[in-house]
Amino acid sequence: MVTTFHYLMLSAALFTIGVIGVLTRRNIMVILMSIELMMNAVNINLIAFGDRLQQVTGQVFAIFVITVAAAEAAVGLGIVIAMFKNKETMNINEIDLMKW
Amino acid sequence: MLELVLFYIFAAMAVVSAILVITSKNVVHSAAFLGGTLFAVAGIFLTLHAEFLAGVQVIVYVGGILVLFVFVIMLISVERAEHERQYHRQWIIALITSAILIVEISYGFYKGRDSFVLPPAVIPPAVPAAGNSELVGMALYTTYLLPFEIASILLLVAVVGAVVLAKKKTPAEE
Numbered sequence: 001m002v003t004t005f006h007y008l009m010l011s012a013a014l015f016t017i018g019v020i021g022v023l024t025r026r027n028i029m030v031i032l033m034s035i036e037l038m039m040n041a042v043n044i045n046l047i048a049f050g051d052r053l054q055q056v057t058g059q060v061f062a063i064f065v066i067t068v069a070a071a072e073a074a075v076g077l078g079i080v081i082a083m084f085k086n087k088e089t090m091n092i093n094e095i096d097l098m099k100w
Numbered sequence: 101m102l103e104l105v106l107f108y109i110f111a112a113m114a115v116v117s118a119i120l121v122i123t124s125k126n127v128v129h130s131a132a133f134l135g136g137t138l139f140a141v142a143g144i145f146l147t148l149h150a151e152f153l154a155g156v157q158v159i160v161y162v163g164g165i166l167v168l169f170v171f172v173i174m175l176i177s178v179e180r181a182e183h184e185r186q187y188h189r190q191w192i193i194a195l196i197t198s199a200i201l202i203v204e205i206s207y208g209f210y211k212g213r214d215s216f217v218l219p220p221a222v223i224p225p226a227v228p229a230a231g232n233s234e235l236v237g238m239a240l241y242t243t244y245l246l247p248f249e250i251a252s253i254l255l256l257v258a259v260v261g262a263v264v265l266a267k268k269k270t271p272a273e274e
Contacts, residue, residue: 002107004216010111016202021122023194029127051148056235067251071258073165077172078265084176
């Protein structure tokens with residue numbers, strides 16, 4: 001019997017993998033992909049609870065999360081392209097224009 | 101029983117591809133494995149009786165966001181990044197912090213796992229009055245109409261922002 005607990009643990013695992021990706025990698029593309037992983041983990045949580053409570057609200061909010069993820073990817077990749085035009089790098093250690 | 105087997109297959113697929121996403125040297129491989137994770141999560145949605153969301157996941161994530169990622173990877177050169185060091189110097193601290201995070205979350209879930217099981221009386225009898233898409237659409241266009249409109253504004257702003265960020269400067273602006 002698959003319970004909500006199973007889905008929550010899967011979501012926690014995916015979220016933690018995303019956190020590790022954001023914290024350890026130096027490639028900006030992989031960092032953006034890790035953020036998508038975390039958003040997917042959140043979606044699993046929302047839908048698992050929606051299924052548990054027999055309500056459709058969780059799915060509606062998952063749609064909003066997907067919307068925000070699409071917007072985030074569009075703007076984030078736009079920033080990556082703009083940055084690559086200026087510095088020719090995808091390494092976040094070399095992108096230190098605003099550090100002092 | 102079938103439910104459990106399907107869950108474990110999709111979960112294993114999702115977690116393994118997710119690990120490969122953050123460990124691959126080549127960004128293109130990362131993108132491909134991200135696709136694997138997204139498809140597995142769509143399967144998880146199917147086991148949760150969210151058929152509409154599974155379709156949206158495949159169409160929007162795999163067909164939209166992932167293709168966008170691959171396009172950007174195509175535009176920027178990946179050869180140089182492959183020969184560089186892939187991880188921060190702070191990776192040990194990051195791993196320890198993440199380990200604490202997962203232990204903390206798991207402990208909390210494990211302690212509260214009984215509260216996820218609702219008494220049977222609370223759950224209304226599962227009468228599928230309408231299809232999944234119909235129910236989601238009804239909720240989206242009645243109760244959550246205002247958030248829906250705000251989300252559309254957000255998408256508009258994101259489209260304009262992405263175009264402004266990525267476009268070439270005209271000679272007049274320089």
